[in-house]
Amino acid sequence: MSDPFRDALTGLAAIIGDKHVIASGADQEPYVVDWRGRYHGRAAAVVKPGSTAEVASVVEYCAARQLAIVPQGGNTGMCGAATPDDRAGNVVIRLDRMRAVRDVSPLANTITVEAGCILAVVQNAARDVDRYFPLSLGAEGSCQIGGNISTNAGGTAVLRYGPTRDLVLGLEVVLPDGRIFNGLRALRKDNTGYALKQLFIGAEGTLGIVTAAVLKLFSPPRSSALALLKLQGVEQALEIMQRLRGAVGDRLGSLEIMSRSQVEAISETVPHVTIPFELTTPWYLIVELTDTLAGVDLDEPLGTVLMDAMEAGLAEDVILASNLAQAKAIWAVRHSVSEGNKRSGYVVSHDSVVPLERQAAFVTNVEARINAAVPHARVVMHGHIGDGNIHVIALIERAHGRDPDAMAALVAEINEIVDDETVAQGGAISAEHGIGTTNRSRLARVTDPLDIKLMRDIKQLLDPKGLMNPGKIFNVGGARG
Secondary structure, eight states: OOHHHHHHHHHHHHHHOGGGEEOOHHHHGGGSBOTTSOOBOOOSEEEOOSSHHHHHHHHHHHHHTTOOEEEESSSOOSSSTTSOOSOTTOEEEEOTTOOOEEEEETTTTEEEEETTOBHHHHHHHHHHTTOBOOOOOTTTTTOBHHHHHHTTOOOTTHHHHOOGGGGEEEEEEEOTTSOEEEEOOOOSOOOSSSOTHHHHTTSTTSSOEEEEEEEEOBOOOOEEEEEEEEESOHHHHHHHHHHHHHHHGGGEEEEEEEEHHHHHHHHHHOTTOOOOSOOOSSEEEEEEEEESSTTOOOHHHHHHHHHHHHHTTSOSEEEEOOSHHHHHHHHHHHTTHHHHHHHHSEEEEOBOBOOGGGHHHHHHHHHHHHHHHOTTOEEEEEEEGGGTEEEEEEEEOGGGGSSHHHHHHHHHHHHHHHHHHHHHTTOBSBSSSOOTTTTHHHHHHHSOHHHHHHHHHHHHHHOTTOOBSTTSSSSTTTTOO
16 A cells, blocks of 8 residues: 555544554455445545544545545445445545434424434334334345435335435535535425535435435324236236326325336245246236225225226236235335346346336337347336336346456447437436446436536535545546546
């Protein structure tokens, strides 16, 4: 290690203590590789501050020495946004030690937590006071709330509660120069100028490091009903959704769809997950109703709507979950899509969102175009059909990845197909996964140049040196790239 970086380690250790600075290459490995194993970077140090003041001191120290700063949550992201690049002077800042639940208010329906809190811990803390935090992801046992905020995570409850952006009341953020933005307010109404907190939600750590948040809580669901439907197409799912909204209104909590090929990929590669239904149709739809009142019979209205749908030829079969175990078994399939796909081959994943009326055309067109251009790709799909977010995934056998240049060209071809079809249908290329490293060239290709310029201007204002998570969203250099 060169002397400047050795001096940096000494300085960082003086701020947060030797045992919270990881300098060894082997010990750093979990922090310099992304969840998918696509990106492998380098770091002069991985540091774990224990308070907002320590985060601010670390950031100020790094900024003064032109050391790039890479904020990292649970490192469960899909786009490489939390992985350092291969420059030698990166400092990865992990907030693992900042896991306190600072306050829970059943009266105000709020919870104040530090950014290193695991999502499941936030959910449980709300449950302890008979409240509900609705953000739910497959990685909720390991992802951190700061990362959820920084990526504006979506999940399976967006249809009713909205994405993470809609769940945040206030934020505490360390800015790229070490100053602390104290917007940690639990106000439901605050019209005093610009909504500054919104700048940092979904910014993927490029504008600052979220250190704490005030989040909205809700009354917990006390009654529920769940069904799995076998469908011939996405058009039928949309018609069923329209009927459900008319019949049960806001009780419609989740609407998740999977293609047969997606379920087959899980069945083939995730042995601990049992598929609790026969694969006899091209599409499978999970419908969940919830109510905050205990003892409400939701099976009856759900069954009525779905039986009418079957009589109208919209569904081939309906499986109403008769108990909690059966409902959990169905959800286990949905929550295993990322694991199943990762085990099935090289994953070319997409996060498109299109208007509801265009989803059926999008799905049909994009699958046909990928199959025609890349016949050996296995196209699987799943998504949150109620909010227009369909994940199109092309699984490539690993044998095709032996030539990195050929694989890169193949990925670019598939991305171009999906992106062009997304834009043609009036959509956007990322609904919940973000941009990170994976999607920055795609963002530049399909986004209005004025949008890009405005984002760069904001980046330049807050991070003129381009040190905060460089290479994410924009090219290396951040504000200047």
